[in-house]
Amino acid sequence: MAAIEFRDVSFARSPRQRVLDRFSLVVETGDVVALVGRSGAGKSTILKLVNKLLLPDSGRIAVEGQDDWEPIALRRRVGYVLQDVGLFPHMTVAGNVGVVLRLERWEEARAARRIAEVLELVGLQPSEFAARWPDELSGGQRQRVGVARALAVDPPVLLMDEPFGSLDPVTRAELHGEFRRIQSRVGKTVIIVTHDMGEAFALADRIGVIDEGRLVAYDAPATIASSTDPRVRRLLDAMPALDVRRGAKAMAEDDGAGRLRAEGASASLAEARAKE
Amino acid sequence: MTTVVQFWLSHRRELAALLSQHVALVTISTLAAVAIAVPLGIFAAKRPRLAAPLTGIANVVQTIPSLAMFGFLLPVPLVGGVGARAALAVLILYGLLPIVRTTIAGLRGIDPAIREAGIAMGMTERQLLRQVELPLALPSIVAGVRVAAVVGVGSATIAAAIGAGGLGEYIYRGLSMVDTTVILAGAIPAALLALLVDAALLWLERALSPRRRGQRRHLAAAVMTTIAAVVVLTSGVGARRSTGSIVIGSKNFTEQVVLGELLAQTIERVGLPVDRRLNLGGTLICDRALMTGDIDAYVEYTGTALTAVFHQPVGKSPTAVYDTVRDLYARSGRTLLPPLGFNNTFAILVRGRDARTLNLRTIDDAVPQARRWRAGFGYEFLERPDGFPGLARTYGLRFADAPHVMDLTLSYRALASGQVDLIAGDATAGLIKGLDLFQLEDNREYFPPYDAAIVARSNTLLKRPEVRAALETLAGRISAADMRAMNYAADVEHRDVRQIVRDFLGKPAM
Numbered sequence: 055m056a057a058i059e060f061r062d063v064s065f066a067r068s069p070r071q072r073v074l075d076r077f078s079l080v081v082e083t084g085d086v087v088a089l090v091g092r093s094g095a096g097k098s099t100i101l102k103l104v105n106k107l108l109l110p111d112s113g114r115i116a117v118e119g120q121d122d123w124e125p126i127a128l129r130r131r132v133g134y135v136l137q138d139v140g141l142f143p144h145m146t147v148a149g150n151v152g153v154v155l156r157l158e159r160w161e162e163a164r165a166a167r168r169i170a171e172v173l174e175l176v177g178l179q180p181s182e183f184a185a186r187w188p189d190e191l192s193g194g195q196r197q198r199v200g201v202a203r204a205l206a207v208d209p210p211v212l213l214m215d216e217p218f219g220s221l222d223p224v225t226r227a228e229l230h231g232e233f234r235r236i237q238s239r240v241g242k243t244v245i246i247v248t249h250d251m252g253e254a255f256a257l258a259d260r261i262g263v264i265d266e267g268r269l270v271a272y273d274a275p276a277t278i279a280s281s282t283d284p285r286v287r288r289l290l291d292a293m294p295a296l297d298v299r300r301g302a303k304a305m306a307e308d309d310g311a312g313r314l315r316a317e318g319a320s321a322s323l324a325e326a327r328a329k330e
Numbered sequence: 331m332t333t334v335v336q337f338w339l340s341h342r343r344e345l346a347a348l349l350s351q352h353v354a355l356v357t358i359s360t361l362a363a364v365a366i367a368v369p370l371g372i373f374a375a376k377r378p379r380l381a382a383p384l385t386g387i388a389n390v391v392q393t394i395p396s397l398a399m400f401g402f403l404l405p406v407p408l409v410g411g412v413g414a415r416a417a418l419a420v421l422i423l424y425g426l427l428p429i430v431r432t433t434i435a436g437l438r439g440i441d442p443a444i445r446e447a448g449i450a451m452g453m454t455e456r457q458l459l460r461q462v463e464l465p466l467a468l469p470s471i472v473a474g475v476r477v478a479a480v481v482g483v484g485s486a487t488i489a490a491a492i493g494a495g496g497l498g499e500y501i502y503r504g505l506s507m508v509d510t511t512v513i514l515a516g517a518i519p520a521a522l523l524a525l526l527v528d529a530a531l532l533w534l535e536r537a538l539s540p541r542r543r544g545q546r547r548h549l550a551a552a553v554m555t556t557i558a559a560v561v562v563l564t565s566g567v568g569a570r571r572s573t574g575s576i577v578i579g580s581k582n583f584t585e586q587v588v589l590g591e592l593l594a595q596t597i598e599r600v601g602l603p604v605d606r607r608l609n610l611g612g613t614l615i616c617d618r619a620l621m622t623g624d625i626d627a628y629v630e631y632t633g634t635a636l637t638a639v640f641h642q643p644v645g646k647s648p649t650a651v652y653d654t655v656r657d658l659y660a661r662s663g664r665t666l667l668p669p670l671g672f673n674n675t676f677a678i679l680v681r682g683r684d685a686r687t688l689n690l691r692t693i694d695d696a697v698p699q700a701r702r703w704r705a706g707f708g709y710e711f712l713e714r715p716d717g718f719p720g721l722a723r724t725y726g727l728r729f730a731d732a733p734h735v736m737d738l739t740l741s742y743r744a745l746a747s748g749q750v751d752l753i754a755g756d757a758t759a760g761l762i763k764g765l766d767l768f769q770l771e772d773n774r775e776y777f778p779p780y781d782a783a784i785v786a787r788s789n790t791l792l793k794r795p796e797v798r799a800a801l802e803t804l805a806g807r808i809s810a811a812d813m814r815a816m817n818y819a820a821d822v823e824h825r826d827v828r829q830i831v832r833d834f835l836g837k838p839a840m
Binding site: 105107126127128129130134136137138139140141142143144153154157203 | 461
């Protein structure tokens with residue numbers, strides 16, 4: 055069973071502004087899918103359709119095989135990480151991470167254990183960070199808290215909207231490594247939205263390229279890297295070569311699968327560039 | 331300043347009572363405004379089409395001068411009339427705007443990403459509001475509450491005009507006695523209270539800001555609890571009104587306050603509790619309060635009752651006027667008791683120096699001079715048929731320009747200091763002597779008799795015959811000289827009204 059399935063989904067922001075046009079996509083359970091496209095291509099809309107922050111004009115969206123979720127119940131099974139993080143400034147780190155646990159009425163001791171657990175998972179020492187306020191964190195730390203908050207109730211699906219977009223390159227590379235480490239432990243179904251092809255190569259099992267509301271390519275990174283479709287090429291060419299190398303290096307320090315994937319991608323990319 | 335301190339020391343119990351009334355008025359009205367305005371603001375913040383007209387209406391309400399607002403509300407059932415209830419209604423109306431506005435601003439100012447995070451986390455609309463939106467908007471809301479409370483401290487001084495008490499009572503009393511000390515005795519604590527409220531709520535606003543540490547938030551919660559406790563305690567004080575007490579009213583000038591106090595002490599001397607509603611706005615407010623039962627008795631003047639209350643033509647014979655007025659009152663459930671003994675007719679006053687140098691004795695003597703003069707009259711005198719219009723016709727009186735409208739009690743000072751040259755005062759005013767003013771003789775007998783007499787609700791007198799008996803002991807007991815002496819003691823010697831009345835009643839009855 056596919057974890058998430060879009061079939062012929064259309065969505066318009068207004069009658070004149072069509073964002074998605076008969077869009078279809080299947081995300082398999084446990085896959086990390088990166089959706090790449092230019093700003094305004096409709097990537098964030100796709101995420102918001104998954105957890106019913108937006109409703110489609112037509113078509114069907116199923117999460118875990120079910121398309122008639124009650125929105126509140128659905129959202130508590132789908133973790134969501136925003137680019138601006140959206141940490142609640144009036145709650146401590148522990149308060150932020152425990153939000154959904156409180157909504158789900160977890161018993162306090164159990165919730166406290168879980169909060170410590172996910173904080174450790176994202177690489178933040180609970181004794182040091184649990185009592186801090188969001189404005190006492192660096193950008194990278196804030197994003198880690200955002201991820202911990204999304205993972206707190208252990209949802210099967212994780213949606214990430216430009217999660218690393220506002221970070222400096224070094225921190226971003228560091229968090230890419232962290233992401234792969236966490237994912238190797240939790241094995242979620244993840245959709246990441248990004249405008250940065252390099253990020254997609256660094257993180258995804260499959261890459262979907264969105265152009266003007268359509269899925270124009272959807273394949274393994276290596277295949278995408280060698281694509282000749284001009285809409286894909288534009289995104290590939292915009293990617294600084296440096297990013298790929300750094301991504302590859304970070305992966306090399308991490309796990310073998312990542313390195314292979316990244317090397318494959320760089321190799322295909324180099325090949326593709328050579329063909330031009 | 332030392333005289334103000336002396337005044338406080340000699341009036342400390344009254345000061346404490348007025349201060350606690352003031353605090354109760356402001357706290358209760360502000361809390362009620364919060365209870366109305368915050369839900370209203372929340373409702374409007376989510377509906378932009380509603381927010382604009384709502385703040386528009388609140389803006390208009392805000393621009394109505396508070397005295398006018400009290401006037402508008404007088405005839406309204408439930409909230410109108412005189413006393414603390416009407417004052418609270420007005421103060422609440424004033425408190426709404428700033429709180430509605432800052433509630434809307436606070437909610438609109440929340441980072442959309444934060445709101446989206448809450449929704450995406452599976453919060454219901456209620457949970458989002460309670461756990462995220464309200465806590466984040468709270469500092470902004472408290473800022474609005476701060477504005478409302480500080481404005482409330484100021485507006486509450488005006489509440490004394492409708493007998494709601496508070497520090498404004500000193501301000502009004504001081505104005506009516508033309509005594510800066512008494513004005514300051516009310517104005518200084520009111521200003522200090524405003525500063526204190528401002529500082530306390532500013533601190534609360536900062537303590538509640540989301541970027542503060544937890545302890546301070548606990549402290550803020552402690553402060554709010556304290557405020558709630560104070561409210562509970564003071565509201566007990568404010569609401570306490572012994573049932574069965576007789577409510578005595580008076581208009582807002584010295585003689586009326588003295589007479590009101592005289593009625594009050596007379597009733598207290600026979601062992602009955604009295605609720606004083608002195609310093610009410612004017613004749614019409616007193617009359618309406620008597621009709622509605624907000625007060626049980628006050629002292630009215632026959633000529634005033636005839637023209638201003640019953641809109642009858644001016645009469646000249648004192649007994650005929652008294653009989654007519656008594657019958658008219660009797661028809662509307664009110665009883666006019668026998669006259670107190672003095673006639674407080676209008677006195678056309680000029681400076682004593684002018685009277686001497688120009689050799690003026692009667693109003694006729696002054697008519698030729700008046701063309702170079704400016705006149706200052708109270709609003710009531712200017713409007714009443716037995717006031718300026720008739721006077722001008724009878725004597726052919728003309729001034730250099732249209733008479734200035736000024737507060738009756740301020741006009742004595744205005745005359746003495748040369749800002750105006752002729753005023754219409756009360757014949758029994760103590761200031762006539764104190765400021766060396768001269769009363770021109772009404773040689774054409776224009777002014778009708780103004781015999782002072784107690785008017786009371788017939789119901790009250792029937793149910794409480796001992797009240798009638800007590801009040802009737804005052805009949806014929808106060809001569810014009812007595813009245814002028816008491817007014818002089820209050821206005822010029824600045825003696826305490828209660829003491830003046832105590833001294834007067836101490837004299838053995840005739």
